[in-house]
Amino acid sequence: DAGVTQSPTHLIKTRGQQVTLRCSPKSGHDTVSWYQQALGQGPQFIFQYYEEEERQRGNFPDRFSGHQFPNYSSELNVNALLLGDSALYLCASSLGSWGTGLTDTQYFGPGTRLTVL
Amino acid sequence: QKEVEQDPGPLSVPEGAIVSLNCTYSNSAFQYFMWYRQYSRKGPELLMYTYSSGNKEDGRFTAQVDKSSKYISLFIRDSQPSDSATYLCAFLFSGGYNKLIFGAGTRLAVHP
Numbered sequence: 001d002a003g004v005t006q007s008p009t010h011l012i013k014t015r016g017q018q019v020t021l022r023c024s025p026k027s028g029h030d031t032v033s034w035y036q037q038a039l040g041q042g043p044q045f046i047f048q049y050y051e052e053e054e055r056q057r058g059n060f061p062d063r064f065s066g067h068q069f070p071n072y073s074s075e076l077n078v079n080a081l082l083l084g085d086s087a088l089y090l091c092a093s094s095l096g097s098w099g100t101g102l103t104d105t106q107y108f109g110p111g112t113r114l115t116v117l
Numbered sequence: 118q119k120e121v122e123q124d125p126g127p128l129s130v131p132e133g134a135i136v137s138l139n140c141t142y143s144n145s146a147f148q149y150f151m152w153y154r155q156y157s158r159k160g161p162e163l164l165m166y167t168y169s170s171g172n173k174e175d176g177r178f179t180a181q182v183d184k185s186s187k188y189i190s191l192f193i194r195d196s197q198p199s200d201s202a203t204y205l206c207a208f209l210f211s212g213g214y215n216k217l218i219f220g221a222g223t224r225l226a227v228h229p
Contacts, residue, residue, distance in 0.1 A: 004160070033216070040125065042205050042219030043161065056216055090160050092217075106217065108153075108160030 002027070004093050004109035012115045013081050021076045021112045025093030031055075032074040033106065034066060035090040043090055049074055050096050078114075086116045118143050123206055123220030132229050136193040140206035140220045143187060147218070149209035150182050152191045155222065156202045164204075165191070196227045 005024045013019050025032050031050045035043035045058035049068035068074045072093075078085055092106040123140045130136055138152075149168055153161035165180040167173045167189075173180045179192040193200055206220040 035217075035219075040221070042121075042123070042207075042221045043217070045216045045218070048216065058216070092160075105163050105166075108162065110158070110160050 004091055004107050006089075006091050006109040006112050008112060009110070010113045010115075012117065014117050015081055015083060017081050017116075018077065018079045019081060019114060021078075021089050021091075021114070023074045023076070023091030023093075023109060025072050025074070025091075026107050029093035029095050029107070030072050031094045031096040032068055032072065033092045033094070034074070034076045035092065035108075036060070037088040037090055037111070039087070046076070081116045083116050086114060088113050120144050121206065121208065121218060121220045124223055125221050127224040127226060129226045129228065130196055132196060132198060132227055134196050134227070136196050136200070136225060136227075138191040138193075138204050138206075138223050138225070140189050141187055142189070142208060144208070144218075145187070146210050147208040150180070150189050151207040151209065151217070152178075152180055152189075153205040153207055153219075154202045155205060161205055196225075198227050198229055201226050 004026050007022045033048040034046040037043040046060050047057040048055050052068045063079045065077045088111040090111045091109045094106045121142050151166040152164045154164050155161040167180050167182050170182050170184045177194045181190040203222040203224045205222045208218045
């Protein structure tokens with residue numbers, strides 16, 4: 001089992017550009033969550049996708065958007081990049097068990113390190 | 118007041134020491150309490166999770182939750198150099214929608 005994979009590993013962009021990050025969930029998982037981790041900080045929740053729909057969203061502007069495909073893989077898009085968007089972007093997958101109070105463990109990928117110059 | 122407070126460290130201890138990592142939180146709606154370990158240039162991995170107040174042990178690791186004080190701890194016994202990592206406390210609301218709320222992380226270095 002490959003676990004959660006993310007691509008690319010590193011990315012350098014300039015202000016104003018757009019970026020797309022990709023995530024493949026762990027085999028059997030149907031839910032993908034995205035987090036932003038700034039240097040020296042804990043991950044911050046961006047949004048979560050289940051059944052190709054955004055189920056909930058954190059406190060991030062509309063410049064951050066996403067998509068989930070029928071095979072459960074997901075993309076994170078960020079438009080009009082700012083210097084403050086430089087961070088490690090983490091994807092986590094899990095198996096949704098809605099209503100039970102606790103879904104299966106969230107497994108994190110290695111992340112994509114985005115640098116905005 | 119921040120929703121989660123975690124001492125960022127860094128914490129440096131000799132091999133074999135007992136390590137205590139702590140977080141306080143303010144949101145009474147948190148129902149699940151977790152500790153993640155993150156090695157440099159890696160994603161976080163779940164170490165332990167607990168639901169109720171009290172202690173939960175797994176090998177050299179013990180997670181402790183005090184809901185009345187809104188305080189959680191992770192104890193590492195007989196610490197090893199391989200324990201050197203950043204430890205993140207994390208919290209989850211009940212009722213589905215597993216949006217994790219993380220602390221800032223404590224960087225731990227265990228030297229031989």
